[in-house]
Amino acid sequence: MDKLMDNPWFIKILALLLAVLLYSSVPHKGNDVNVPGEQATETIEDMPVKVYYDTENLVVSGIPNTVDVTLKGPITHVQSAKALRNFEVFVDLTDAKIGKQKVNLKVKDLSDKLKVTLKPASVNVTIQEKITKEFKVDAEINRSQIEEGYTAEQPIVEPKKVKITGAKDVIDRISYVKATIEEKGKLKDTITKEARIQVLDKELNKLDVVVEPGTVKVTIPIKSNTKTVPINVVKKGIAPPGVTIESIELDEKEATIIGNEDVLKNTENVRVEVDISKISENTTLTLPVIISNGITKVTPETVKATVVVKKQEEKTVSGVPLKIRGLPETYKAEINDPTSHTINLVVNGSSESVSGVRPEDFTVFIDLSGLTEGSHNVKIQVEGPTDVNWKPDKATAKITITNNA
Structure with missing residues (x-):
């Protein structure tokens, strides 16, 4: 029985018998049975269209995938064709030439007792050479x-x-x-x-x-896009009076930054900023790592900065002689003020630096280069050790220049 069901002809004959029985069971006007020679018209929608052409070498366009088929003829033939759809709508292009042309759609394997109308009945097709090319x-x-x-x-x-x-x-x-x-x-x-x-x-x-x-x-x-760069320390502000910032050490010396490739090329470092104006004793600060525009991420984001300070001492160095420089031999100069011809210096710095300074460690002078006869106020200048700061008790000296002749 299974083999019989797999046979396509058995299925078609069975479908035909069912179609005839179905039609016979429907009441008809003035009659309960089929009348020999009775005519019927049916439309089969979306009937597939088959195209015959050289598929190896040609490409065809313009053929519809389906058409509507209207059948007219003896009712049993119409019902059978509609139920079985055992006919074919086709276009034969086996002998067609390359180019555009109008072709008719045809039907085969349909009873000659049926009249068929196709919609559309003809189509414009384009036949072209089929080619194959390689593309990157x-x-x-x-x-x-x-x-x-x-x-x-x-x-x-x-x-x-x-x-x-x-x-x-x-x-x-x-x-x-x-x-x-x-x-x-x-x-x-x-x-x-x-x-x-x-x-x-x-x-x-x-x-x-x-x-x-x-x-x-x-x-x-x-x-x-990463790059490892040094972390620089930038001091902000001025240390409070009497305080010297001896060192600032970071617990991380380098940071890894992420960003656009061009930005990374131009970024040589990142930084932390230490406000020394608020530091008066040794301390450890947690500071953010500051990045430039275009850097999207930095690791670490914060670092610890250990600040070591030295408290400054102040000392007055008295009686530093005021010397004259730059006076031509044809002139002589008299220092009118200070009358003692000496200057006192207020020196400040670390205790060990300040404790050892003496008057002879400093050179205090006025530069008279370019000055002529007469009275002048001249700026007092000081040269001294580099590890201390100083301030003279007078900013200028009053002098009188006369001609030796």
């Missing part, structure tokens, strides 16, 4: 999907080229052969995905072609 595949990825601080390098496509088959004029219109990867979420690791090929013209319209293979494997190498 360009991989694409949405750059906005790359995590900030990372860069997608040149994609790797395998295979690099695909064969595309289609009508010659369609192949000639190919401008782009793309494999596009669409991923959800941000990417920061190298990925490999299967991507379907899209064949487009210059207006980005999809073209009707056959691609072999239809998919390619695309690898997008993704790398982190």
Whole structure:
């Protein structure tokens, strides 16, 4: 029985019998049975259209996938054809030439007792030479999907080229052969995905072609844009009176930064800022690492800065002689003020530096270069040790210059 059910002719005959029985069971006006020679008209919608042509070398366009078939004739034949659909609508282009032409649709394997009407009955077709060309595949990825601080390098496509088959004029219109990867979420690791090929013209319209293979494997190498740079200490403000900042040491000397490749090239360091105006004794501060525009991340974000201070001492060094420089031999100068011809210096610095200074460690002078006869107020200048600060008790000296002649 199973073999009988698999036989297509058995199925068709069974369908015909069922159709006849079904029709016979429906009441008819003035009659309960079929009348020999009774006519009927039925329309079969979406009947497939088959095309016969040289599929190896040609491409045909313009043939509809389906047509509507209207059958007219003896009712049993109409019902049988409609139920079984055991006929074929076709277009024969086996002898057609390349170019555009109008062709009629035909029907075969249909009872000659039936009259058939096709909609449409004829179509305009284009027959073209089928060609196959090889094209390079360009991989694409949405750059906005790359995590900030990372860069997608040149994609790797395998295979690099695909064969595309289609009508010659369609192949000639190919401008782009793309494999596009669409991923959800941000990417920061190298990925490999299967991507379907899209064949487009210059207006980005999809073209009707056959691609072999239809998919390619695309690898997008993704790398982190990082750089290790030193952390610089920047002092802000002025230390309180009597305080010297001896050292500032960080627990981390370097930081790793992430950002755009061009920004990284131009970034040589990051920094922490220490406000020394608020420091009067040894202390440890937790400070943020400051980055420039374009840097998206820094590690570590904070560092500890250990500040060592030295309290300053103050001492007055008295009686430092005031000397004269730059006076030509033809002139002589008299210091009118200070009358003692000496200066007192207020010296401050670390206790060990201040304790050892003496008057002879300093040179106090006025420079009379370029001055002529007469009275002048001249700035008092001091030279002394580099590890202390000083201030003279007078800023200027009054002098009188006369000619020796």
